[in-house]
Each structure stands twice: as structure tokens, then as C-alpha cells.
Amino acid sequence: MTIPLPVRIQAAFLRGVYALPEAARRALAGRPVVVDGQTLALDAQLMLRLQRLSKAALVLPGGVGPSRMALEYGRHLVGGPAIRRVSVRELGIPLEHGELAATLYTPDGLAEGSGLLVFLHGGGWVLGSRASHDHISRFLARRGRVRVLSVEYRRPPEHVFPAAVEDALAAFDYAYTKAADLGADPERIAVGGDSAGGNLAAVTAQTAVRRGGPAPVFQLLLYPAVDASARRRSRELFADGYFLTSENMDWFADHYVPAPADRTDPRLSPLLAEDLTGLPPAYIGTAGFDPLRDEGEAYARALEEAGVQVRLSRQPDLIHGYANYLGAGRRFREATAEAADALRRALDGSVDGSVAGDGGR
Structure with missing residues (x-):
């Protein structure tokens, strides 16, 4: 561009x-x-x-x-300069409805058989793309020392629910089946995303576990939308004035799940799933000044009550979308670095401070 x-x-x-x-x-x-x-x-x-x-x-x-x-x-305004030492390869994931475009990010010097994150971008399901989230994907790859497969799932209003859910699951299945071709270990594949992408990642993890067979080993959920059926206190507190508004959320939901869709469907509202046991460990990052804060934290509590290992990390001083602002000051990058470090520990069991200390640049 x-x-x-x-x-x-x-x-x-x-x-x-x-x-x-x-x-x-x-x-x-x-x-x-x-x-x-x-x-x-x-x-x-x-x-x-x-x-x-x-x-x-x-x-x-x-x-x-x-x-x-x-x-x-x-992203060119707030994402910061391009993150160095990350190679990029464009891929096509074959599906019944055509080919799903994806980008594979590989940090320089990463050995074959690494962990891999299937990343699903945010943007209320309607907006956003691999391009708009290029900085985040590069940062997670570099700081997290993993391969990142960023997926161009179908968006509404052209393709409504559950098209994005189907694409997200297909992308995980592709990553697992083609892990060797991607340079990844099929037993170390995580799913993750921000906002609507966090929603899709959570739904993918649930669906994969419930069907049996291959499933993600970790979930990286940044300020995820997990319950479209209710309005919690944070949505009222931060309804306006903090970029993502309550009105925006209605607009997104109306495009993604137009009436008469059931907004209690766990494929849309994963918090409402009847059974959360057996899901992979999760890092859930929330922002203090975010309408979605309380539902993300409710999901963390529900997972913990189901016996799932969860790290909930509220960034009390930040707004929704903090991972998009990597080039604006220091605080946004610090919060995103914490998430990337959690991903790295989950997929390879260590954090090399000499590399992590460069901030993912």
C-alpha cells in the first residue's frame, strides 16, 4: 500500500x-x-x-x-516503524468456498519446528485485515519468537456469521496439517487475536476441543468480545469517549449477526458455552478503560472455575485496542510485550532476555 x-x-x-x-x-x-x-x-x-x-x-x-x-x-500513524528481522511469506489456505489468504511471519534465526500462532485480527469482524494488523503480527513474531500465521477471514456484511468462525477453524486445521511446511511443530500451535479476533480465537479453541482431535495448546486473547447477549458495567462506564464506543459495538454486531440470529450462540458468545473444561491455557489481556473489560474478565473467571489455567492481566490505565498503538509512546508497547512474552513462555518454555529486551523491534 x-x-x-x-x-x-x-x-x-x-x-x-x-x-x-x-x-x-x-x-x-x-x-x-x-x-x-x-x-x-x-x-x-x-x-x-x-x-x-x-x-x-x-x-x-x-x-x-x-x-x-x-x-x-x-496503522501507519500509530503502529510505529516496521519491525525488523522478520521475514514474510504469502500463503493461500484452500477451502470449499475458495482460497483464504494468509501471511506467515518468521523472525530471523528461528529454528525449524518452532511454535506457531494462528492470529485473527480485530476490527469488529467488519473492519481490519492482515495489513491493518501487520505491526502486531510482526511484534508478536519477533518478541514472542514464534511463527505467526495471520489470516484474512471473511468479513461481514459480505459474509455474515458464522463465516468468520468457519474460516478461523479452517486456518487452525491448515496450520496443524501443514505444520512441517510452515516450519512449525504441530504440537505447539496456539490461537490468538485482538477484540473480534480474540472472540474468533476463543471460539476456535472451544470448537476444536469439543470435536476431538487436534486442538490449540494455548490461547492469546487480547481484550476479547465474548458475550454479545449482555451489557456489563464497563460498557456503561466507557460507552463513549474511549475510541471504541457502545454504539460502535452495536454497529459491528448488527453487521456480523443480523437479526434474527441467536446472540447466545456460543460460536458468537463463547462465555455462554455450557462446558469450558479441557480448554487450553489462556492469557487474557483486558484494558481498564474499555467497554469490553468486564466480559473479558468474566470469561477468565469462567475458565478458571472450569479448571483451565488462565492468566488474566488487566492493563488498568489503557484503552481498547492498545496493541494497535505500538508506535505511540511506551505504555502501549509495554502491555503488548507482556502478552508476547506470555505467548513465548507457553510455546517454548523460556524467555531469552537478550532478545526480548529489544522490545520486539
Whole structure:
């Protein structure tokens, strides 16, 4: 994708703002924001301030097309410079309905037979792509020292529920069957994603376990959507003003599961599955200032009660989508690095500080 000059100028401006002394950044961001006993990180508050000034929004008035394009360009604003020492290979996953595009990310120097993460991007099922989440995929590959297979699942409104669920499961099956061709160990394959991608990863893990046979060995769930049937307290607390809004969530759900779909279906609301036993260990990252915070944490509790090994990590000072802001200050990258380190420990049992210490750059 050719980056338009205005986007390059905005990216340079953003870098300049985040390079200002803390006092100047605080003056731009405004007084500290405290909600529910949590203080919003300066990096996050400054990002929200800049978004308001530029009238940026997750869902634009023009609908699906302009909103998708804005998210694609947004990564060049907030994702930071390209992460080095990661090779990329484009793949096609054959399916009954055609070929599913995917990208394999491999950090330099990684031996054959490594762990592999099947990554499912966020964007409310409607927005987002492998391209919009290229920075996250590279970061997880580099910092986590794993191969990452990022998948271009079908999106609504062109393809409604459960098309994305079917594609996510097919991508895991492909990764398992073709592990040797991908340079991966079939016994060390994880599923993961952010937001809607976290939803698809959780559903994939449940479906694979319940059918019997190959299943993921780990789940990396970043601020996942796990219950479309209820509105919890965090959705009311952070309904507006923190980028992802309650109105956005309704818009996404209406596109993905138009009426009369059953929003209690566990393939949409994995928190409502009758049986959560036997699922793979999970890292669940939530953000304090996120409408989805409480349902993600409810899922962590439900997994733990079912005997599943879970690490719940609330980032109390951050907003939804924090893994997308790797180039904005330090705090977003720190939170995402924690998730990548958890992935690495889960798939190879160690963290080499000399490599992890480079921040995944």
C-alpha cells in the first residue's frame, strides 16, 4: 500500500508530539482522567485527545468502506516503524468456498519446528485485515519468537456469521496439517487475536476441543468480545469517549449477526458455552478503560472455575485496542510485550532476555 503524503505528515507529527517532554504532553492531554478507581495512562489520554482533535473515529459516517480504509491507513500513524528481522511469506489456505489468504511471519534465526500462532485480527469482524494488523503480527513474531500465521477471514456484511468462525477453524486445521511446511511443530500451535479476533480465537479453541482431535495448546486473547447477549458495567462506564464506543459495538454486531440470529450462540458468545473444561491455557489481556473489560474478565473467571489455567492481566490505565498503538509512546508497547512474552513462555518454555529486551523491534 502506498502511503499518502498527508498520512506520512500526520505520522511525523504524532511522533513529534510523543517525543515532547512529559510536562508538554500533559498540557496537551489535559488533567488526569480517573474512572472506576483507575487513572488513564498519559500515552492513552494523549492519543484520545489527538483523535478528538482530528475527528478520528472507528466507524465513519460513510459506513463500511471508508471505515475499513481509515483503519488500514491508521496503522501507519500509530503502529510505529516496521519491525525488523522478520521475514514474510504469502500463503493461500484452500477451502470449499475458495482460497483464504494468509501471511506467515518468521523472525530471523528461528529454528525449524518452532511454535506457531494462528492470529485473527480485530476490527469488529467488519473492519481490519492482515495489513491493518501487520505491526502486531510482526511484534508478536519477533518478541514472542514464534511463527505467526495471520489470516484474512471473511468479513461481514459480505459474509455474515458464522463465516468468520468457519474460516478461523479452517486456518487452525491448515496450520496443524501443514505444520512441517510452515516450519512449525504441530504440537505447539496456539490461537490468538485482538477484540473480534480474540472472540474468533476463543471460539476456535472451544470448537476444536469439543470435536476431538487436534486442538490449540494455548490461547492469546487480547481484550476479547465474548458475550454479545449482555451489557456489563464497563460498557456503561466507557460507552463513549474511549475510541471504541457502545454504539460502535452495536454497529459491528448488527453487521456480523443480523437479526434474527441467536446472540447466545456460543460460536458468537463463547462465555455462554455450557462446558469450558479441557480448554487450553489462556492469557487474557483486558484494558481498564474499555467497554469490553468486564466480559473479558468474566470469561477468565469462567475458565478458571472450569479448571483451565488462565492468566488474566488487566492493563488498568489503557484503552481498547492498545496493541494497535505500538508506535505511540511506551505504555502501549509495554502491555503488548507482556502478552508476547506470555505467548513465548507457553510455546517454548523460556524467555531469552537478550532478545526480548529489544522490545520486539
